[in-house]
Amino acid sequence: MNIEDLREYCLQHPFVEEGFPFGPETLVFKVNGKIFLLTGLDNDPLQFNVKCDPEKAETLREQYTSVLPGYHMNKKHWNTVVVDGSVPARLLKEWITDSYNLVAKNRK
Template identity: 70%
Template sequence: MNIETLREYCLSKPGVTESFPFGEETLVFKVGGKVFALAGLDNQPLHINLKCDPEKAVQLREEFEAVRPGYHMNKTHWNTVVADGRVKGSLLREWIDDSYALVRKSLPKAVREQLI
């Protein structure tokens, strides 16, 4: 997955916005004003931070060499995925979906209902 594919996929989800709140080298995707994905634009290959259930986060780190504790994030709830081909695109999209769903679920009901 490259940055263009990541961007298109994230922006295809309801209510997603993109911004650069941490500087021009970090693209951030939010739903309902909360971050669900970040990508470092200065890294090659692409590194993507995704929110994850704590137990699943540990499991993914053990199973995939390309999955690490979240860089500059809460390592209990975030993973950094190196998108260098070691993880299939379909699996990476599944993890993006999971991250989006976790953050969306945490939003107030009124905000969630506006995203439909």
């Protein structure tokens, strides 16, 4: 997965908005005005932060060395995923969708 694939996948979800509220180097995806994914455009390899159920967040960190506590985020609810090829794209997409669903269900 590269940044173009990530962007395309995020935008496939209903009511998603993208923007740069933190500056030109951080791409943010929101639903219902709340962030469900953010990524630094300068990261090599690609990394992104996604919201996660707290228990699942811990489990994923234990299972995958490329899943870390959320950088600059609430580490209980957010993971940083380093896209280094160690996790299949289908799982990355699953985690993105999980994050979207967690945020989307908390409608205003």
